[in-house]
Amino acid sequence: QVQLVESGGGLVQAGGSLRLSCAASGRTFSTYFMGWFRQAPGKEREFVSTISWTAGNTYYADSVKGRFTISRDRAKNTVYLQMNSLKPEDSAVYYCARKHDFGYSDSDRNYHYWGQGTQVTVSS
Numbered sequence: 001q002v003q004l005v006e007s008g009g010g011l012v013q014a015g016g017s018l019r020l021s022c023a024a025s026g027r028t029f030s031t032y033f034m035g036w037f038r039q040a041p042g043k044e045r046e047f048v049s050t051i052s053w054t055a056g057n058t059y060y061a062d063s064v065k066g067r068f069t070i071s072r073d074r075a076k077n078t079v080y081l082q083m084n085s086l087k088p089e090d091s092a093v094y095y096c097a098r099k100h101d102f103g104y105s106d107s108d109r110n111y112h113y114w115g116q117g118t119q120v121t122v123s124s
Helices: none
Strands: 002-007 009-014 018-026 033-039 047-054 058-060 067-071 078-083 092-099 118-123
Touching: 002 092, 009 047, 018 033, 018 092, 018 118, 033 067, 047 067, 047 078, 058 067
Parallel strands: 009 118
Antiparallel strands: 002 018, 018 078, 033 047, 033 092, 047 058, 067 078, 092 118
8 A cells, every 4th residue: 555645735825835745655666657636626636747756757737837846756755846936726635646557647547546635725
């Protein structure tokens, strides 16, 4: 089993920054991608960003490209999401997810383990 624990959410004003962290524990040796998704009230969960665990290749949703940066620390089994220039529409519960098979995906159906989520609220 794999456990994912997110932290770093909170309330911030528009234009501000937050850094989310997700620490993985358990059977982490077959990680291929670690990603971030988000879900706002009344909306479906959507892809934000993902990173290939070995090569460090990064992928972003168009809505966050240029503002968010995903990174990972393999020694700590931790993935980060640096969020800058935040907008009210970025408000959501942010989920960390792990994919344990080969190949990029921005679909939540292809991620196998999920954290409990952390709330991000951006005030205008």
